[in-house]
Structures are given as structure tokens and as C-alpha cells.
Amino acid sequence: MGVLYVVEVWMVERQWFTRVSKEDIAFHKDFLAREEEAVSRELRAQIDRARADQPLDVDTLVRQGRAPDEIAAVAARRGCDLIVIGTRGRSETLGSVAEQVVRIAARPVLVIPAEPLR
Numbered sequence: 001m002g003v004l005y006v007v008e009v010w011m012v013e014r015q016w017f018t019r020v021s022k023e024d025i026a027f028h029k030d031f032l033a034r035e036e037e038a039v040s041r042e043l044r045a046q047i048d049r050a051r052a053d054q055p056l057d058v059d060t061l062v063r064q065g066r067a068p069d070e071i072a073a074v075a076a077r078r079g080c081d082l083i084v085i086g087t088r089g090r091s092e093t094l095g096s097v098a099e100q101v102v103r104i105a106a107r108p109v110l111v112i113p114a115e116p117l118r
Helices: 022-051 067-078 096-104
Strands: 002-008 059-065 083-087 109-113
Touching: 002 022, 002 067, 022 059, 059 067, 067 083, 067 096, 083 096, 096 109
Parallel strands: 002 059, 083 109
Antiparallel strands: none
């Protein structure tokens, strides 16, 4: 079993409307690297707490990119049988990431709502 977290990467290097300096790009990449490490530590800590109750064999992965694309790609590369994703969307709809994963993944997707549907 694996747990994946995707750090969303904004299109800094595109420079559509404003000029972005090399220093800005370097700062952004450094920030993303620090964020990735912090997320990795937090995932490991949460899994360690869950392991206190029962043994779990869990890989943690942190990727950078557009979340739906990364989730679908990692699931395909790893040959996952099922993608399980939570949503924070309104009770009437899926969240945008969950909805896009359902649409693009070549694997079954189980969506767990944050709150029970009414």
C-alpha cells in the first residue's frame, strides 16, 4: 500500500503576464523542495501513529505537479488496483481533484467524502 501526496506546482516558469527572474524561480524551487520534505516527515509521522494500533506496510510518496495527473500517473506506474482519495468538496459534489482523478485514471477510484452525504 502506498500513500501519495502531491505538492501543487504553479506555473512560475511560464511568465505569461509578468517577467520572472532566475532568482524567483530558484526561490520557488527551493520552497517546493522544503515543502516536499516537510510533507514527507508529516506523512511518516501519521503512518507511525497509525502503526501503533496495527502493523502497516506503507510506502510514502511525495510528488510535485498537478495533483490529478500525478495521482493517475503514479497509480499506473505502480500497477495499483485501486485509488482511494478523500474529498473536501461540498456534499453535493466531488472536490475538483477527486473529480478529475475519477475522469482520467485508468484505475478504479474510491472517493471518501470528508462529511457524510445528507
